[in-house]
Amino acid sequence: MPLCTLQQVRFAGMAACVPKTRVSNLVDCKPELRPERQRLVRNIGIEFRRVAQSWQCFSDLAFDAAETLIESLAWQRDEIDALIVVTQSPDYLAPATAIILQDRLGLSHTTLAFDVNLGCSAYPYALHLLGSMIASGSVKKGLVLVGDRSSSPCDPLFSDAGTATALEFDAAAAPMYFDLNSDGSGHQAIILPVGGHREPVEVQHLIPYRENPQAPWRRAVDLVLDGPAVLSFSTQRVPLAVEKLLDYAQSTKDEVDYFVFHQANRMINETLRKKLGLPIEKVPSTLRDFGNTSGASLPVTMTARIREPLEAGPTRLLLCGFGIGLSWATCLVDVDGACFPEFIES
Known part of the structure; x- marks a missing residue:
């Protein structure tokens, strides 16, 4: 859009x-x-x-x-x-x-x-x-x-x-500013190929197998992730999307307090940070302690890493999620006086 x-x-x-x-x-x-x-x-x-x-x-x-x-x-x-x-x-x-x-x-x-x-x-x-x-x-x-x-x-x-x-x-x-995008031609880069109406689950899909003796065991119902394709997509699309949204909102990188990215993996996230020329202290990460929490990775990172600054006063955030679909979405949000309860373990 x-x-x-x-x-x-x-x-x-x-x-x-x-x-x-x-x-x-x-x-x-x-x-x-x-x-x-x-x-x-x-x-x-x-x-x-x-x-x-x-x-x-x-x-x-x-x-x-x-x-x-x-x-x-x-x-x-x-x-x-x-x-x-x-x-x-x-x-x-x-x-x-x-x-x-x-x-x-x-x-x-x-x-x-x-x-x-x-x-x-x-x-x-x-x-x-x-x-x-x-x-x-x-x-x-x-x-x-x-x-x-x-x-x-x-x-x-x-x-x-x-x-x-x-x-x-x-x-x-x-105001909140948004840029939402999708490219379904890359849908096979991250996919659960079995379990929907296109290919319902059958007994053989539950049997572990490996493609060669060195490969890990997997099942047909497990997620398929094309690492190189996801890396290429993320590092090409995301920096451009961030720059485009900042230009649209007439905001600079210096005016953004924190850039919170989807926690994909270290290689992708460090590449994004360096391409955008962002200091480490402005890019919080939860990869080491929480891994990739899919769609929850932005709020998990905000709560686990910058909850106190967010509660302390006005904070401008650039939030960016990217991956399955393929899809990527960026928003610029000003947070002031919001409630951030302590991290919950259940």
Whole structure:
């Protein structure tokens, strides 16, 4: 979509929740794999991951984040007009997880509730979606719940997380600026090829295999990720998108307090930082401690790394998510007086 501006939308608060279980990529693996894992950790920058219990869904983490945020804001539940869940880890194929969470959270029957299927670029999309409803006047207060349960015992990249963000109408709020993009020609770069209607799950899809004796074991139902394609896409598209949005908003890099990028891996994120000429202190990272938390990585990083500065006073943030789809989304948001509860472990 074209660059756009949302008026009269206030960023009211945010909460993030991760599982208590912390897994080490270096320790929690077979001894014979440790030399390979050491090289991998040096390259991707992910030493620890958060992994949900077998009974724990993304919605359980998002519920805890939303409950904490609602109570911290002292919002009345019948005031919340919209609940939007952005995830690729729904409780069921049907009904929508947002409908279930509307009931669990005790929200009114008049609450608009629906799901959106999106991963790495989810957070700016979510802010724009709810923000557009508020800017149009149809919604006064709303929540977006963003995250995934995407960890796997054998995968050293992904972690689980659920987050909640509150937006509300405020005539005096600073403008929010957005740039949202998609390129479906690259959809096979990050894909779960089995499990949808195109190729339903069958018994053979659950049997582990490896393509050669040196390759890791995998199943047909596991995520396929084309690393070189994702690296090329990210490092080409994202810097241009950041520069374009700053130019549109008539803002400079010096006027932005923090640049928060999707936590993909160290190689991608360091390349982005250097291409944009950004100082390390302006680019917070949670890769080492939390890994890649998919669509939740922006709010997880904001909560875990810059919560105190965000609560202290006016802060200008440039948020950028990119990946599955392929898709990339950037927004420029001014945060002032928002509520940021402490990091939640569930």
